[in-house]
Amino acid sequence: MSNTSDWYSRLKKPSWSPPAWLFGPVWMILYIIITVSFGTVFYQTFIAQWSWLVVLPFVLNLIFNFAFAPLQFGWQNNLLAAIDIVLILGTLMWALIAVWPYAHWIVYANIPYLLWVTFATILQLSITYSNWK
Numbered sequence: 001m002s003n004t005s006d007w008y009s010r011l012k013k014p015s016w017s018p019p020a021w022l023f024g025p026v027w028m029i030l031y032i033i034i035t036v037s038f039g040t041v042f043y044q045t046f047i048a049q050w051s052w053l054v055v056l057p058f059v060l061n062l063i064f065n066f067a068f069a070p071l072q073f074g075w076q077n078n079l080l081a082a083i084d085i086v087l088i089l090g091t092l093m094w095a096l097i098a099v100w101p102y103a104h105w106i107v108y109a110n111i112p113y114l115l116w117v118t119f120a121t122i123l124q125l126s127i128t129y130s131n132w133k
């Protein structure tokens with residue numbers, strides 16, 4: 001773990017980069033939102049109320065979301081992490097568009113997630129560019 005934090009602390013980051021301690025609490029709140037809202041989508045699809053096409057972008061979003069930390073911190077690969085976070089943002093936008101006709105509240109509930117992922121995408125792209133060798 002020390003190697004990971006040392007590696008991350010040595011990266012060039014923009015001046016507007018939030019402190020490292022902020023990421024944990026933010027993601028804890030976002031994962032609560034994700035659990036409730038995505039869980040609803042999975043449940044509604046499981047009981048055959050909603051099409052599997054609605055759940056597909058949610059599944060992909062979770063896969064890309066859970067892949068980010070291993071790519072960024074495990075492999076210490078900024079480029080793969082940048083590609084991954086763009087996929088997180090893209091699948092989240094797709095998911096919110098897909099679920100809108102079924103449950104507006106899920107879209108509204110995920111606005112904080114969308115805002116954070118948009119910010120995190122810009123941050124990751126900035127870090128990747130600044131540390132390109």
